[in-house]
Amino acid sequence: MLRVAATVLAFHTLLTIAKAWKHVSESEFQSTLNEGDGTIVVAYINVRDNKSEHLETEWSLATPEAHIPFVSVDCEANPAICASHGVGSTSTVKLYKQGEAISTYNGPRRASAILSWASRVQRPAVxxxxxxxxxxxxxxxxxxxxxxxxxxxxxxxxxxxxxxxxxxxxxxxxxxxxxxxxxxxxxxxxxxxxxxxxxxxxxxxxxxxxxxxxxxxxxxxSRPVIGELLPHNHQRFLDRGWSMVYVFAATEAERSEIRKELNKVARNQYESLTMVTVDPLEFPLLLAKLGLDPAVLPAGAVHQLSKDRIYPYPKGRGWTSSELQSWGLDVWQGRIKPWTPPGVTTTYDDLGGRIKATQRVSIRNNIPEVKIRVGGRDEL
Structure with missing residues (x-):
């Protein structure tokens, strides 16, 4: 039901909004930078890139609500613009003021978050x-x-x-x-x-x-009841030391529905769990590292940091609070064995009782794209 609702919502959104991208040429780009105080938001995209495609829906929702110009540059058609502004990857969003980039967006690809950032970075730090x-x-x-x-x-x-x-x-x-x-x-x-x-x-x-x-x-x-995993905040969440609950979904519409559905259970476990939704395009390697099939979404897993154990959420199980709680209770009481990576042989002789809550974090970090600093050096 959740997948159907999210799909209908996404389809409705696509039907009711025009294409978002308002691509500018190099001369138009320079002209826009020089208009007024030159405060604009620019998305550097590539129409062949999945991240750019997913951003387009949220960009379409944000643009009509923005109080400053939102424009886009097609890096495939105008590579010189992207290169001259230090854009190494597409789906990059920057805010310019008086011709200078004052901020690069690092938040979730979500319309309301993009608009909040555009207003925030124009205000003083305090x-x-x-x-x-x-x-x-x-x-x-x-x-x-x-x-x-x-x-x-x-x-x-x-x-x-x-x-x-x-x-x-x-x-x-x-x-x-x-x-x-x-x-x-x-x-x-x-x-x-x-x-x-x-x-x-x-x-x-x-x-x-x-x-x-x-x-x-x-x-x-600042940690939300259910966070949104991003490269810059992943380590911050890990540093809490409590078990991480990862929930992957392909679109922002699906992730939003999941956050609403799981809000109550996440709020009840707010102090002792760290629950996040994940855009698979931001963390392409993470699904496999958590024992999940990248072709099957939504998907999820619990990473028990204290013992460095991973429990993938069963395929086909629904994403409701009751189903997640029921499965989580089985994990907590030791009725489910952790996932064992291919080629690894191990035994778990301590699964007869409940998992003990602890904030001791293993220095072994099996989560990709994140570095943990231990003793002054990077541990991958």
Whole structure:
């Protein structure tokens, strides 16, 4: 049922939107860069590339909602443009201001996320938020960090600005020092709140003078109930040390439906599991490394990091909360054996009881395209 619903949604989307790409020539590209302040978003694509094809649907949804021009360059037809702007792979999205690329998009290929990024990177790393902007700013992005500080608290201001400078391309950061705002909100400074409108969650942190602790809070509080796996955040998820639940689906429509369906079970296990959806085009080797058939989607697996064990989700089983929970209980109680890679002989003599929850992470990393640093060197 889930696959059918997602397919219908994707088909309907394709029927109701025009082709997204508005390819520009080299002269048109330079002219667009020089118009006004030259703030534009450019997708460098190749019409023969699967990633570009999948991006097109979301690009079509984003373009009508954008407040700045969204244009595209066909790298096959205009390789000189792509080369001159340092584009080594297609399906690359950049935002330009005054003719200079100020940000390259690293988020999920999803219309709302692309639009949020385009607005975010045009703001300062830390926005000054007054009483009239407060409500809108808390909903301005998928993840918003707002510091409520005393006007003379320079230590907290400096720590917050330091962390914001490192993560401002991923999340939005704001600061208010208005005494009336603090009183109206009923907060005692210093405090940092994380707002996540999509999940409806709010997290709080009361020690913003400690830069290391604040950064740790930003990384953990920003984690959605069900994350979207990307090359830049994979290691961050692994570093939690809890078991990873990977769910692969071919299209954003399917992944969105799965996130909705599994939201409740993921929320119940939020602290002790890390659940993510995965675009197979972003991680082409990962399916096989998890014992999954790349030709069969949706698919999924649990990677128990504490013992470096992998449990592929059974083929043909539905992607409902009840089915996933039932299977997960069998895994947890040791009734299912881990997957054994071809050519490997091993025994599991500790499957008679429950899997113990632990945050001890094996230094062996069998997940491709991610490097774990151990003892100052890269461990593949």
């Amino acid at each position: 926005s000054e938020v007054g009483p009239t902007e407060l409500d809108d700013f808390r909903k301005a992005d998928e993840t918003v960090f707002l510091a409520y500080l005393d006007a003379d608290d320079e230590t907290s201001k400096a720590a917050f600005a330091d962390v914001a400078g490192r993560y401002c391309e991923e999340f939005s950061f704001g600061m208010t020092t208005d005494a009336d705002v603090l009183a109206a909100e009923g907060v005692t400074a210093p405090i940092v709140k994380c707002y996540k409108p999509l999940d409806g969650d709010t997290h709080e942190f009361t020690n913003p003078t400690d830069t290391g602790a604040l950064e740790k809070f930003v990384k953990e509080a």
